[in-house]
Amino acid sequence: MxxxxxxxxxxxxxxxxxxxxxxxxxxxxxxxxxxxxxxxxxxxxxxxxxxxxxxxxxxxxxxxxxxxxxxxxxxxxxxxxxxxxxxxxxxxxxxxxxxxxxxxxxxxxxxxxxxxxxxxxxxxxxxxxxxxxxxxxxxxxxxxxxxxxxxxxxxxxxxxxxxxxxxxxxxxxxxxxxxxxxxxLTAAPVAEAKKRFEDASAALKRLAADRPGLSVMVVTGTPDSLYVAYLPDHPDLKYWGEDLGLKIVHPERPTESEGGFWEVLSWENADKYQADVILVDARTQSMKIEEMAEKPTWAKLPAVKAGQLYPWHAAERYSYLGYAKVMEELTTNLDKARDDVVKE
CATH class of the missing domain: 3.40.50.1980 (Nitrogenase molybdenum iron protein domain)
Known part of the structure; x- marks a missing residue:
């Protein structure tokens, strides 16, 4: 990478x-x-x-x-x-x-x-x-x-x-x-996208209510560090967690040197937080899941062992259509995920 x-x-x-x-x-x-x-x-x-x-x-x-x-x-x-x-x-x-x-x-x-x-x-x-x-x-x-x-x-x-x-x-x-x-803004494609966004939000909210024990963590990686997302600084995560009720595992505070957004962990400490599901930054410039698999601590995380790793679209455009697609995909992935892997 x-x-x-x-x-x-x-x-x-x-x-x-x-x-x-x-x-x-x-x-x-x-x-x-x-x-x-x-x-x-x-x-x-x-x-x-x-x-x-x-x-x-x-x-x-x-x-x-x-x-x-x-x-x-x-x-x-x-x-x-x-x-x-x-x-x-x-x-x-x-x-x-x-x-x-x-x-x-x-x-x-x-x-x-x-x-x-x-x-x-x-x-x-x-x-x-x-x-x-x-x-x-x-x-x-x-x-x-x-x-x-x-x-x-x-x-x-x-x-x-x-x-x-x-x-x-x-x-x-x-x-x-x-x-x-x-x-x-009254054009049919815009109106349809807004309705799709509202429907996707409602579906994710229902899933969160039906699966209150399902925990999710969001990360990105570099060869030297694992970055764990700090929920208050990421609007999508804040929306899913605070507005829609999804249980998101996140640090109490970000690493000061990052100016917010993340807690930075060495790969040796990559097991500080655990969740049933891990969403991994899907951008082309970010570390790939296959590369992370070579890190021993990462490989031992419950979500990794269970194969419950799904994409996080960290740079999605701010439009109704963009986030409708993101939430539809997220709901589909979470719907098939087990919510007991951390307890194993």
């Missing part, structure tokens, strides 16, 4: 920002209850992003470039970016899951891996706007620090805050941005 940059590991959990139940409990506030972030007046276009930065343009942006996960979310709401950066193409030429449904044959690639951003290609696209999520405050995900000044000179940028926000709120935020960019 290629080394995962340390800064990337800080946000490895990036996968869901949750908080508000889509199928019961506290309802998410309707978009209309929030102050408008965008307006089109006299042909001009404005948007206030999650850095508090107000963008004003003479017309609605037409040529949007977006980080792969942001591009995937916008695509599901009906926006078609002209360029993407961040993971979107696999080594075999196929589409990386992180870019969702985006047709990678119809968008320009500005960069495909961490630290790669071709400023010249970006400028040649004549972009009106760049969109990226933010796990670190005011820091656009996958825009290299050394490229920020040049990127800012070419076109305005919009940041969407991902950490510290509820999952449903983040999905709605992308929806409102897509609408401001001309998407129709």
């Amino acid at each position: 290629a080394d995962v940059p340390r800064r990337a590991l800080v946000a490895l959990g990036a996968a869901a920002l949750l908080g508000v139940s889509a199928c019961g409990g506290t309802a998410a506030p309707p978009a209309s209850s929030a102050p408008p972030a965008s307006s089109v007046q006299g042909g001009s276009w404005t948007w206030q992003d999650d850095r508090g930065k107000k963008i004003t343009l003479p017309r609605r942006p037409q040529r949007v470039v977006a980080q792969s996960a942001a591009a995937a979310a916008l695509w599901d709401f009906g926006v078609r970016p002209v360029g993407v950066f961040g993971p979107h193409k696999l080594k075999d030429g196929g589409r990386d899951p992180e870019v969702g449904e985006v047709d990678i044959t119809k968008v320009e690639s500005i960069g495909n891996v961490w630290g790669e951003f071709n400023v010249e290609k970006y400028a040649a696209l004549r972009p009106d706007l760049l969109v990226a999520g933010m796990y670190v405050k005011d820091t656009l995900w996958y825009v290299p620090e050394q490229s920020v000044a040049a990127v800012d000179q070419i076109a305005p940028t919009v940041g969407v805050q991902l950490s510290g926000k509820p999952l449903v709120q983040i999905i709605e935020r992308y929806g409102r941005l897509a609408e401001a960019l001309g998407a129709d």
Whole structure:
């Protein structure tokens, strides 16, 4: 496995920002209850992003470039970016899951891996706007620090805050941005995806209620360490645990040096936590299950011995369709899992 940059590991959990139940409990506030972030007046276009930065343009942006996960979310709401950066193409030429449904044959690639951003290609696209999520405050995900000044000179940028926000709120935020960019949120595919998300949430909630003893832990690995997800900092896990009732085993606090998100364990201490099921980071840059199998302590974990290892989609796009698929898969996997392996 290629080394995962340390800064990337800080946000490895990036996968869901949750908080508000889509199928019961506290309802998410309707978009209309929030102050408008965008307006089109006299042909001009404005948007206030999650850095508090107000963008004003003479017309609605037409040529949007977006980080792969942001591009995937916008695509599901009906926006078609002209360029993407961040993971979107696999080594075999196929589409990386992180870019969702985006047709990678119809968008320009500005960069495909961490630290790669071709400023010249970006400028040649004549972009009106760049969109990226933010796990670190005011820091656009996958825009290299050394490229920020040049990127800012070419076109305005919009940041969407991902950490510290509820999952449903983040999905709605992308929806409102897509609408401001001309998407129709009443279109059948969007409405169908939202209903699918609500149904998937309800199904996972029922499973959690029916299987209260089923415990789940979420991890990612590097050759030197096992990272155990800290639930409060991962919106998807927080949604599943706090809103839907899934029993998630997690540290009491994250390792301070990671800035949240994880407790970092040496492989010798990989048995500190145990659960019936382990969800393993499925991203291409993360350590594979076959590689983890070579670690003796990992091999002895009850869930590993029972073969109850399933994927965790840590960089899923924040759209109804994206998380509907994730929860459908998760429910299917958990439904067939035993809930007594830790006791053996």
